[in-house]
Amino acid sequence: MDDKLLRVSIILPIRNESTSIPKCMDSILRQDYPGPIEILVADGMSTDGTREMITGYQANQRNIQLIDNPGKIVPTGLNAALKLAQGDIIIRVDGHTIIAPDYVRRCAETLLSCTADNVGGRMNARGEGIFGETVAIATSSPFGVGGARFHYSEQREWVDTVYMGAWRREAFEKIGLFDEELVRDQDDEFNYRLREHGGTILLDPKIKSVYTNRSSPRALWKQYFQYGFYKIRVLQKHPRQMSLRQFIPPLFVTALIFSLILSLFTPGGWIALLLVGGSYLLANLTTSLITAARKGWRHIIVLPLTFAILHLSYGLGFLNGLLHFWNRWNDKTGKVPAWKPNND
Numbered sequence: 001m002d003d004k005l006l007r008v009s010i011i012l013p014i015r016n017e018s019t020s021i022p023k024c025m026d027s028i029l030r031q032d033y034p035g036p037i038e039i040l041v042a043d044g045m046s047t048d049g050t051r052e053m054i055t056g057y058q059a060n061q062r063n064i065q066l067i068d069n070p071g072k073i074v075p076t077g078l079n080a081a082l083k084l085a086q087g088d089i090i091i092r093v094d095g096h097t098i099i100a101p102d103y104v105r106r107c108a109e110t111l112l113s114c115t116a117d118n119v120g121g122r123m124n125a126r127g128e129g130i131f132g133e134t135v136a137i138a139t140s141s142p143f144g145v146g147g148a149r150f151h152y153s154e155q156r157e158w159v160d161t162v163y164m165g166a167w168r169r170e171a172f173e174k175i176g177l178f179d180e181e182l183v184r185d186q187d188d189e190f191n192y193r194l195r196e197h198g199g200t201i202l203l204d205p206k207i208k209s210v211y212t213n214r215s216s217p218r219a220l221w222k223q224y225f226q227y228g229f230y231k232i233r234v235l236q237k238h239p240r241q242m243s244l245r246q247f248i249p250p251l252f253v254t255a256l257i258f259s260l261i262l263s264l265f266t267p268g269g270w271i272a273l274l275l276v277g278g279s280y281l282l283a284n285l286t287t288s289l290i291t292a293a294r295k296g297w298r299h300i301i302v303l304p305l306t307f308a309i310l311h312l313s314y315g316l317g318f319l320n321g322l323l324h325f326w327n328r329w330n331d332k333t334g335k336v337p338a339w340k341p342n343n344d
Contacts, residue, residue, distance in 0.1 A: 005035040006112075008104055009087030013069065013077030015044030017095035018053060020212055024095050025057050033104040040084055042069040042077035050095075075178040075186040079337055082177055091166040093209075100208040107166035110204050117171050117199035118191065120162025121207030123151050132215030134302040137295050139213060143287045144310050146245030150203055159203045160243070161191040163211070171199065172339045180335040182233060184226040189234045189334075192241040217305070221313040228317025232325045237332045250322075252280060253315030284308060 010028060014021060028039060041054050043066060051066070058064045067084065069077040082090065089108050093099060100106075103121075110119045125136035138144040140152045149159045165187065175193050178186045191201055214220040228250065235242050255276045262269025288303035 006088040006108060007035060007086060008033060008037045008089045008091060008108060009081075009085035010037060010039045010091050010093055010104070011078055011081035011085060012039065012041045012093050012095060013044070013074045013081065014041060014046065014050060014095035015069070015072055015077075016046045016048045016050055018046070018048040018050045020096045021050055021053055023098050024093065025054070027098040027101075027103075028093060029057075029061065030101050031099075031104045032101050033108065035108075037063060037104065038086060039064045040067060040081035041065065042067045042081045044069045044072035044077055071180065073180075073183050075180045075182060078186070079177040079180065082172060083340065085169075088169055089166060090169060090172065092164040094164060094211070096212045097164070098210045098212075103207060103209060106204070106207045110202065110207065111166060111168060114202060115200060116158075116202035117194055118162060118165050118167050118201045119204060119207065120150065120165045120201075121209060122153060122203065122205045123163040124208065124210050125151075125213045126210050127213050128215045130298065131217065131302055131306070132213060134299045134306050135213045135215065135220055137291060137299060138303060138306040138310060141287070141291060143283070143291075144307055146248065148245075153203055154205055156202070156204045156206075159201055160195070160241075161188055162201055162203050164209070165191075166207075175199075176336045176338050178336070179237075180337070182230050182334070184223075184230045185234050188231075189237065192234065192238040193336075195241065196238065217309055220306070220309050224310055224313040225317035225320075228314040228319075229321040229324070231318055232321030233328065233334070236325065236329050237334055249311045249315035250318035251315075252276070253312060253319060256280075280311075 012024075017024070031037060039061075041064065043051050043054065045068065054064065054066050058066065065084065067080050069080050071077070078092065089111060091104060091107050107119055110116070125139050127133045127136040142152065145151045148161070149157065150161060150163045153159070171194060175197050179189045182189055195201070214223055231246060259269060259272035259276045263273045284304050284307050288300060288307065291303055292300040
């Protein structure tokens with residue numbers, strides 16, 4: 001078979017995405033890939049009209065399949081779609097993302113021209129309103145998200161993980177599907193598992209998409225709290241794959257909590273609290289000033305709050321996960337279904 005004509009399966013896990021799914025689906029249908037594409041939409045039993053929108057697309061596009069995802073979370077949706085996927089290349093797309101017209105073609109060409117087992121692009125974040133715009137800036141900053149290169153890298157390089165992802169079918173046949181225990185971090189866990197089996201991951205900024213991030217403090221806090229919470233299960237299953245950057249927020253929050261408690265009983269506690277809190281505040285404000293000078297001064301008020309939400313919510317989520325999963329350190333199995341295609 002001509003490489004350019006390999007069949008592609010786009011897997012799309014969604015739930016209640018009525019505000020973003022039209023732009024997402026339109027971007028998928030504008031792809032310039034010359035080969036056959038099937039679109040498998042796994043809906044988590046949406047209640048906001050999302051399903052009806054997908055049904056409307058199906059009326060004019062025969063290559064769209066709507067799949068029920070009663071689990072209502074991303075990994076169960078991904079796995080439901082994977083079990084029906086016919087493609088030689090599997091490409092994940094998220095419902096709040098708009099992919100460039102050459103996205104599928106570039107993913108396929110990159111996979112077929114190198115030894116990578118997973119390829120993807122940078123997460124180009126975009127927000128709505130002043131807070132959403134500031135979140136996009138903060139999550140594209142090393143201070144905001146640490147060493148997660150896919151948030152801000154501008155060069156083609158080998159990395160630990162990428163945004164969304166594109167794989168040859170054989171990757172799932174070799175290591176199984178996504179871990180259905182993980183409401184969050186299932187992509188990190190899968191990529192850790194892929195690397196443990198000798199796989200490699202390539203970031204190519206030419207693979208372009210735009211991600212609409214959270215646009216309220218509450219939604220951002222919940223998202224990053226869950227990232228920290230479920231990171232514990234990833235740590236328990238893949239301890240050697242964790243990096244230092246993932247421990248910095250919980251260490252900071254731990255030091256802040258202990259110094260706060262000490263300050264209630266000893267004068268030395270106040271000194272510790274001032275050192276911990278003051279050092280963070282200085283770093284946060286300095287970074288915010290530098291960032292606002294480059295990105296626009298109208299973000300200067302919201303940037304320190306946004307950075308604090310990212311760090312505190314992740315750190316507290318991580319500590320909460322330690323307590324919640326305290327007895328799971330010997331349980332490394334999780335809920336990883338094997339690849340058993342259902343193509344009937």
